[in-house]
Amino acid sequence: MTDIVTAGTIVVGVDGSEASASALRWATEQARALRAEVVAVHAWEPSGPRFAPYAPVSARPSADAERDAAARRLADTLREVLGKRADVTVRAELVEGPAVPVLLDRARGALLLALGRAPRQWDDTPVLGAVGRECLRHALVPVVAVPVPCPARPAVMAAGPGSGPRAPRTAVHAVSR
Numbered sequence: 001m002t003d004i005v006t007a008g009t010i011v012v013g014v015d016g017s018e019a020s021a022s023a024l025r026w027a028t029e030q031a032r033a034l035r036a037e038v039v040a041v042h043a044w045e046p047s048g049p050r051f052a053p054y055a056p057v058s059a060r061p062s063a064d065a066e067r068d069a070a071a072r073r074l075a076d077t078l079r080e081v082l083g084k085r086a087d088v089t090v091r092a093e094l095v096e097g098p099a100v101p102v103l104l105d106r107a108r109g110a111l112l113l114a115l116g117r118a119p120r121q122w123d124d125t126p127v128l129g130a131v132g133r134e135c136l137r138h139a140l141v142p143v144v145a146v147p148v149p150c151p152a153r154p155a156v157m158a159a160g161p162g163s164g165p166r167a168p169r170t171a172v173h174a175v176s177r
Contacts, residue, residue, distance in 0.1 A: 011107040011141075012114045013099065013131070014040045016073035019116025023146040024081045027114040028088045036111055038090040040078060043102035044070035070094055100134040107135075112142040119148045 012027045014020045024040060031038045046063045061069075071094050078092055095102045107113040115135060117128045128136070128145055136143050 007109055007111065008034075008036045009039050009110045010034075010036050010112055010114060011039045011041055011103065011110045013103050013116070013135075014042045014074055014077050015099075016042075016077055017116060019118055019146070019148050021077055021081050021116070022148050023114045023116035023144075024077065026144070026146040028082065028085070028090065030112075030114075031088045031090075034111065038088060039093060039106060039110070040074065040090055041093045041095060041103060041106045042070055042074040042077075043095050043097055043099040045096065045098060067094070067096070099131045100138070103131070103135055104138055104140075107139060107141050110141050112144055113139055114144045114146055117145040117147050 010027045010031050012020070012024050014024055024038070027038050030036070044066065046066055047061065074092055074094055078090065082088075082090060093106065095106070103113060103115075113135060115128075115132045117132060119127070127147070132143075132145060136145075
C-alpha cells in the first residue's frame, strides 16, 4: 500500500452498502464540479482466520473466491451508481487489507475522503460505523460522511377539537445531503 493518489482525486470507500453508493454518487457530483477523478476503493480481507480450526475445509471460502466476490461487489456498486455515465473519470481499486488503513493510505494526497453513513437514527445508534469513526480520527485529508437519502415524510396532521376532518397544518420535508 504505497500508492499515493494525485491531488486531483476524491477517494470513496465502497463496500456495497446503500450508504457507500450514496457516497459514490455524491463524490461523482463533486468530481464533476471540481474536474477531479474519483477513486472508488473496496478493501477486503480473507475470512480464513475467522473460522475455527476444526471447521470443515469445504465451509471455508478460498481467497480467490472471496477476492472475486469483493470485485463483483465493487463492480455492481459502480454499475448501479454510474450506469453509463462517462462525464467523470472513476477508477476502481480492489485492495486486500483492513478497511481503515487501506482507505487512509489511498486518501493520502487526495482532495478528500468520502464515506457513506447510515440514515439518521432517533435513538442512540451511531450513524457512522467503526471504519468511518477511525477514518475521521486519523485522516490527513478532509473526510465527508455522506448520508443515505431519507424517504420523504408524510405531512403532519393536526386539528383542534370539533374541527371536523383533519387538514394538513404544516408539512415536514426531509432534507438529504
